[in-house]
Amino acid sequence: MRDTLFSGERAFKHLEKLAVEIGPRPSGSREERRAAEYIASEFEDLGLKTTLQEFEVTTGRVVSKRLEVLEPYSEEVACEAIPLMGSTGPEGVAGDLLYLETTDEEYLTPEVSGKVILTGRFNRREIRLLAKLKPLAVITIEASPRTLPKHLWGMPELREKYGAIPALRVSYEDGLKLLERGARRVRVVVETEEEKVRSQNVIGELEGSQRPEEIVLVGGHYDTVPEVQGAGDNAGGTALVMELARVFKEKGTRRTMRFIAWGCEEMGLRGSIHYARRLREEAERLRKERPEEEVETELDRIKLTINLDVHGAFLGTNFARVLGPPELTAAVKLLSKEVGVAFEVKEGVYSSDGTSLSSVGVPSVSFGRGGGSNVFMHSVEDTIRWLKPQALQVQGEFVERFLTRYVAQAAAFPFEKKIPEKQRKEIEDYFRKRLMLRPP
Ligand SMILES: [Zn+2]
Known part of the structure; x- marks a missing residue:
């Protein structure tokens, strides 16, 4: 009997809707908004607590x-x-x-x-x-x-x-x-x-049955660079997020899972920076207002981020990038060996939304697929032609297993909330030197 519920075919339908029917979804555009509304309505249909978090960008x-x-x-x-x-x-x-x-x-x-x-x-x-x-x-x-x-x-x-x-x-x-x-x-x-417009993160929350105060984010960006379908980057990752939301709605989870489709990633992680910065600012404000109390902030409650960026290529290889404690890296490696799905697992910065969260202290694992047709990333050739439901199936099942074991069913949350000093420095450099943006 299959022990996973993830369906690559279902995920592929979301991918088609985003990449082909809606098409290019440039950061801050009307098409990006249309994609956000589609994702939000799917989250609502599942019965998730759904919100659009808006923010301003220059596009x-x-x-x-x-x-x-x-x-x-x-x-x-x-x-x-x-x-x-x-x-x-x-x-x-x-x-x-x-x-x-x-x-x-x-x-x-x-x-x-x-x-x-x-x-x-x-x-x-x-x-x-x-x-x-x-x-x-x-x-x-x-x-x-x-x-x-x-x-x-x-x-x-x-x-x-x-x-x-x-x-x-x-x-x-x-x-x-x-x-x-x-x-x-x-x-x-x-x-x-140019114009200043509003973009948005789409958030769908599934409350945990036993530990609702422990939150894990599962996200991927849904915007694209201009004039590009962005099938692999990142309708593929968004489709995984949407299908995983369905899977865990059905399976249930002890801890809260928050599924997030990030806006404006291609413009420099704008959506996730906005999200992470608001968490940090709120935490600082609460601590200042009530210095004598041990306040638990929203940021304290968020234990881990799973980021899914670049997915679905039929030809390609799986990789994972980890920012966080060594046992998190070890867990990905062990699961990979156990189920026989090869991943190149490394610690370090992946240029995507997980890094915004790690910048405010939340460990992150970014899963993606490299090589193969990913040479077409950010070009007009990043189309659905190179992608297959089977590729989504492999990664989707793997992430489902990972989340089931360590988040949905674990008796105690297994990963310390810690970013090693060396990685913190790397994250700071990534924001200041590579993106030339203030970290969240
Ligand atoms: Zn991307």
Whole structure:
């Protein structure tokens, strides 16, 4: 007899609804809202205590994008614009092309000013260094011939701090061609619109029957980068969260499980940062108001976060990233061996919503699927074509087993609520240096 209830087929239906029927769900968009309403109505149908937690974000839309070689030949080159980085206006900007093979600081000279920069590297560090030198625009080349131009969000915080840089991405092959053919002068058009909008986390709570005050979060983000179905990243993870909610509604649980679909992850973990920050602020306020009492705050009650990000690829390998006590890592490894589902288990930061919770002291395990079609992540090829119910089944069953054993049925909660010092430092660096955002 099967000892699990998880159905990959059911989960796949949610995935289809999100990735195909609703389609691209950019952070803060109307489609993101539509997806949130779908998830909320499914949670409500299950009888979970359902809420939408709203928060404000700056979002952007690409109105037009174009890259044209003007000299010594004319040609239009396929490209993707990065919203929230800077706009050239509808006419665009024309300038000399300068290729930067390295963005080491000593090679960045005033020559960069007023040029269109072509480079393979354009991360937060490059934005900071280049913005000072005021290039006209930046064209960034994908790192591998197998990857399509990535659709990514820029960050309004970086632009405000360092200045605007209109930015495009081109494929590896097109980047190579620009160099081989000696493109000298180009025109870049990146026209974007921005607005402050509301986004939301969708929360569905299943109260524990014996230990309702001990809470475990099970979440995954449901938004996408612009113009991308986001089937693997992360309609797949959201579908797992939704199906697991059904499973535990049926099975019951001693501890409270809170199922959360995070908004605006692709823009820099906005939904989970908002959630974690509110918990921390509330805890600090309560302790200040009642210093003489041993107050138990909502944050104290949350014992663990399971984060599901990037799922469903038929070809691929399973991994888990753990932030928390050693016994948590050991538990994932032991279960993996016991049931014969291979996972690459490591400790450290995974760039996703679990890390926001770990930043305020809640251990997290992020499950995902790497390799295979995940090369398409953040590109228009991240479609349902590469995904299968069987892949959801394997991960879904594994997480169901993990939650059943350690959360729903455990006599005593087995994991200490502790983030080792080394990991805390790593989390702090991740927020400040990589995301360039204040940790929650
Ligand atoms: Zn993701």
